[in-house]
Amino acid sequence: KAGVTQTPRYLIKTRGQQVTLSCSPISGHRSVSWYQQTPGQGLQFLFEYFSETQRNKGNFPGRFSGRQFSNSRSEMNVSTLELGDSALYLCASSYSPRDPRVSDTQYFGPGTRLTVL
Amino acid sequence: SQKIEQNSEALNIQEGKTATLTCNYTNYSPAYLQWYRQDPGRGPVFLLLIRENEKEKRKERLKVTFDTTLKQSLFHITASQPADSATYLCALEDYGQNFVFGPGTRLSVLP
Numbered sequence: 001k002a003g004v005t006q007t008p009r010y011l012i013k014t015r016g017q018q019v020t021l022s023c024s025p026i027s028g029h030r031s032v033s034w035y036q037q038t039p040g041q042g043l044q045f046l047f048e049y050f051s052e053t054q055r056n057k058g059n060f061p062g063r064f065s066g067r068q069f070s071n072s073r074s075e076m077n078v079s080t081l082e083l084g085d086s087a088l089y090l091c092a093s094s095y096s097p098r099d100p101r102v103s104d105t106q107y108f109g110p111g112t113r114l115t116v117l
Numbered sequence: 118s119q120k121i122e123q124n125s126e127a128l129n130i131q132e133g134k135t136a137t138l139t140c141n142y143t144n145y146s147p148a149y150l151q152w153y154r155q156d157p158g159r160g161p162v163f164l165l166l167i168r169e170n171e172k173e174k175r176k177e178r179l180k181v182t183f184d185t186t187l188k189q190s191l192f193h194i195t196a197s198q199p200a201d202s203a204t205y206l207c208a209l210e211d212y213g214q215n216f217v218f219g220p221g222t223r224l225s226v227l228p
Contacts, residue, residue: 004160033215043161043206043218056215090160092216105151106208106216108160 002027004093004109012115018079021112025072025093031055032074033106034066037088049074078114086116119144123207123219130197131227138192138222140207145217147209150183150190155204155221164205165192197226 005024013019025032033056034046045058049068066076072093078085092106124139140150149168153161167174167183167190174181180193194201204221 035218042220045215045217048215058215088158092160104210105163105166106161107163111158111160113158 004091004107006089006091006109006112008112009110010113010115012117013081014117015081015083017081018077019081019114021076021078021089021091021114023074023076023091023093023109025074025091026107029093029095029107030072031094032068032072033092033094034074034076035090035092036060037090037111038086043090046076081116083116086114088113119217121145121207121209121217121219123205123222125222126220127223127225129225129227132198134197136194136197136201136224136226138205138207138224140190140192140219142188142209145188145209149210150181151208152179152181152190152192153206153208153218155206161206161218194224197224199226199228202226 007022023032031050033048036044036046046060047054047066048056052068063079068074088111090108090111092108094104094106120143122141130136149166151166152164154164155161165174165176165179165181167181169185178195182191202225204223206221207219208216210216
C-alpha cells in the first residue's frame with residue numbers, strides 16, 4: 001500500500017506571496033490532518049479534514065486554510081506569507097473513526113519544507 | 118491549562134544500555150497514548166500505542182507503560198543501538214479531539 005505523499009517537497013517563497021501544498025493520503029483513509037513543525041514550537045496541529053469537511057482546527061490565523069476533495073486528497077493554503085511561516089509542513093492520514101473504543105494511528109508524509117524569504 | 122511534556126529535550130546513552138523517555142500530560146483524558154519516531158527532515162513514524170486500560174505494551178526491544186493516575190507514560194528501548202538515535206514523540210488523542218504531540222526527546226546512542 002502506498003504511503004502518504006506530499007508535494008512539493010521543498011518550496012521557497014517571499015513575504016506576501018501565497019502557497020498551496022498538496023497531500024495524498026493512504027488509500028482508504030478518510031482523514032487528513034495538517035501540522036506545522038518548527039524547532040521552537042514542535043509539532044503544532046493546524047486542522048483536520050474528514051469526508052471533505054473540516055472537523056478540527058488548531059490555533060492558527062485565518063491565513064492558513066485547507067480543503068479536502070472527494071478522493072480524500074487535501075490541499076493547504078497559506079496566504080500573505082510571513083517569515084515566521086518557514087517550517088516543515090506535515091500531512092498525516094488516518095482511518096479516523098473518532099471512536100475512542102477504536103484506536104487510530106496517524107501516518108505521516110515526508111513533509112514540505114517551506115522557506116519564506 | 119492543557120499540557121503534554123517530555124522529560125528532556127535531549128538524552129545521550131551508551132550503546133547496549135536501556136533508554137527511558139518520559140511523557141507527562143495535564144488536563145487531558147486520553148483514550149490512548151502513542152509513541153512516534155522522527156528522523157531529521159522526515160515525518161514521524163508510528164511505533165507503539167497503549168490504551169488507558171493497559172499497563173504495559175511491548176514490541177521487540179520497545180516497551181511502553183501508561184499510568185493514568187500519574188498521567189505519565191514511559192518509553193523504553195532496551196539494548197539500544199546507534200540506529201535508535203532519533204527524536205521520539207509522544208502523542209495523545211483527547212476523546213474525539215485532534216491529536217496533540219509532545220515536544221519530543223532527541224535520543225543519541227553513542228557507540
